[in-house]
Amino acid sequence: MVGPNTFEFKSYDVPQPEPGGLVLKTRRANVCGSDIHQYHYNSPALKQAVLGHEFVGDVAALGAGVKTDNAGTSVHVGDRVVPVYYVTCRHCPSCLRGDLGMCQNALREWSKNPDQPPHFFGGLSTHYYVSPDQYFFKVPEELDDAVAAGANCGLAQMIFALDHTRLRDDSTLLIQGAGGLGLYATAVAKERGARVIVIEGVRDRIALAKQFGADEIVDMNEFDTSEARVERVLELTTGKGPDIVLEVTGVAAAFPESVALARVGGEVVSVGNLNVGEGFEVSIAPGTVTRKSLTVRGALRYDPWYLNRALAFLSRTQERYPFESLTKQPHAFENLRDAIRDGESRSVARASIVF
Numbered sequence: 215m216v217g218p219n220t221f222e223f224k225s226y227d228v229p230q231p232e233p234g235g236l237v238l239k240t241r242r243a244n245v246c247g248s249d250i251h252q253y254h255y256n257s258p259a260l261k262q263a264v265l266g267h268e269f270v271g272d273v274a275a276l277g278a279g280v281k282t283d284n285a286g287t288s289v290h291v292g293d294r295v296v297p298v299y300y301v302t303c304r305h306c307p308s309c310l311r312g313d314l315g316m317c318q319n320a321l322r323e324w325s326k327n328p329d330q331p332p333h334f335f336g337g338l339s340t341h342y343y344v345s346p347d348q349y350f351f352k353v354p355e356e357l358d359d360a361v362a363a364g365a366n367c368g369l370a371q372m373i374f375a376l377d378h379t380r381l382r383d384d385s386t387l388l389i390q391g392a393g394g395l396g397l398y399a400t401a402v403a404k405e406r407g408a409r410v411i412v413i414e415g416v417r418d419r420i421a422l423a424k425q426f427g428a429d430e431i432v433d434m435n436e437f438d439t440s441e442a443r444v445e446r447v448l449e450l451t452t453g454k455g456p457d458i459v460l461e462v463t464g465v466a467a468a469f470p471e472s473v474a475l476a477r478v479g480g481e482v483v484s485v486g487n488l489n490v491g492e493g494f495e496v497s498i499a500p501g502t503v504t505r506k507s508l509t510v511r512g513a514l515r516y517d518p519w520y521l522n523r524a525l526a527f528l529s530r531t532q533e534r535y536p537f538e539s540l541t542k543q544p545h546a547f548e549n550l551r552d553a554i555r556d557g558e559s560r561s562v563a564r565a566s567i568v569f
Contacts, residue, residue, distance in 0.1 A: 215262055218255035221550070229332035231277035234346030238271030238295065242359040242544065243337040245557035245565040246367060247393065247464045248488055253554055256489045262327045264336025265550075267299035268564075270353060270362045271342055284349040285522050294359075296366045296525070297342065297350040298518040299324065304347070315374070315515040323348075338550060340569055349518035354529045360544075361537045364394060364564060365524040367515070371485065372399040372462075373523055374516030376406075379458050379481050383407030388447060388456035388475055392419040392428075394540055394564040395462035395485060400426040401535045402527070411450060413443060416560050425536050440471045447475055455480060462486040470498040473508065481509045488514070541566040 215221050231237050246268045252260045273293045283289050300320035303309055308316040323335050323345050334343040344350055353362045372395055381387060385408045389396045392414040403410050404427035412423040415434030423431060430450050437443045448455060455477030461468050464486035472482045487494070503510060528537060544566040545553040557565035 215252065215255070215260075215265065219253060221253070221265065223548075224328060226328065226331075226333040228274070228341050229334070229343060231275050231280075231343070232346065233278040234280060235277040236273055236280055236289075236295075236344045236350070237275040237332075237334070238297070238342040238344060239274045240269055240271045240337065240340055240342055240569050241294065242363045242569070243269035243567045244363050244368075244394070244541065245338075245553050245567070247395070247486065247557070248367075249338075250554065250558050251464070251489055253558075256494075258490070259321050259325050261325075263325050264328050264334070264339055266337030266339065266567075267324070268363060268367050269337035269342070270294055270296050270359050270365075274341065277346070283351045284518070285351055287352045289352055294353040294362070295350050296353055296362060296521060297344045297348050298521050299337070299348075299366060300515060301345055301347045302349065302518055315517045319347075320515065338547075338567060340547070349521065351522045351525055354525060357525070357528055357532065358538060359568075360541055360566070361528055361532060362525070363566070364398070364537065364540060365528060366521050368394045368564070369398045369402075369527065370516045370520040370524040371395065371513070372402050373527065374520045375399070375460065375483050375485055375513040376402055378511065378513065379483060381406060381408055381458060385409070385458060386411065386451055386456040388413065388459045389428075390459065390461045390468050390472060391463035391465075391486060392416070392423040392563070393462065393560065396460075397422055397426045397540060397563055399460055399462065400428050401531065401537075405527075405531060411447060411456060413447075419560070419563060422536070422539060422563060425539070427535070440467075440474065443471065444474050451477070454478075457481065458483065460485065464488070466494045466496045470496050473498060473502050473506075473510070476506065476508055478506045479508075480506070481511070483511050483513055485513045540564045544568040 303319040306318040540563040553565040
């Protein structure tokens with residue numbers, strides 16, 4: 215990125231990895247919702263940085279000492295792997311208290327201008343440099359690239375977020391939005407026996423939500439106001455409201471609706487809203503949270519080992535859910551702008567690039 219809505223293609227020599235690091239040749243990369251925020255220059259930390267963080271690649275070179283991934287599986291040149299897109303320094307206060315997903319140096323590499331060596335800091339690039347401070351995991355042979363690419367960050371994030379709720383087999387989970395995150399969350403919740411209600415307005419995404427196991431859909435074309443959606447959800451839950459509301463829309467106005475939707479004593483988890491400042495602010499009465507005794511939690515990133523759990527989840531369930539349907543026809547690298555357009559228009563759950 216060189217400015218708002220403006221990027222350039224640049225070329226650099228592919229580096230050799232330092233001890234403990236590795237270099238990947240990218241196979242496939244997705245356009246995540248946070249990439250769209252970065253494209254519009256709404257990310258406070260990622261300005262003149264390389265786009266992309268949800269991808270799969272082949273090992274092109276291994277640094278000295280790298281013989282296994284972070285799960286202890288042997289790795290060799292040519293193996294497919296997925297890296298955790300952020301750094302875990304293991305020295306900052308967050309890491310020292312065991313909160314590796316919130317490492318204070320998490321974006322140390324990704325935030326760099328690619329003119330700095332080793333250059334390849336983002337997933338929307340022909341190669342990717344994995345720092346010795348990044349976790350990475352080998353991709354099971356049975357997973358297609360189109361399925362494996364979404365393990366990081368979409369699926370890993372959803373497993374982590376739902377693990378930190380009181381989700382049980384008798385819970386009702388309401389998901390605001392059926393993009394990639396919402397569809398992954400639907401599959402995870404259904405595997406745990408929960409009832410899932412999805413709010414969505416894009417026809418193709420509604421169809422996908424049903425394929426991923428959603429029990430009920432609240433169609434925003436029919437219920438086109440917040441009040442109407444809240445009333446409909448109350449009807450579906452015999453007047454109580456859902457136990458957990460998961461916001462994955464990236465739309466600020468969805469948050470006060472989350473609070474209105476949740477049952478008394480329920481939980482609200484906000485994942486999609488990353489942006490702060492003017493234009494991303496909403497009005498809410500704090501007393502609603504107090505009177506309903508709600509637990510409200512934000513979820514940014516995930517503990518790095520959740521990426522390995524995401525790969526295992528895909529291997530275990532790929533016959534039950536159409537993960538390959540999250541992306542349609544992928545774009546070529548030189549048509550990156552078209553992929554960003556598709557991601558922003560929500561015409562696909564996950565726009566994709568192949569190299």
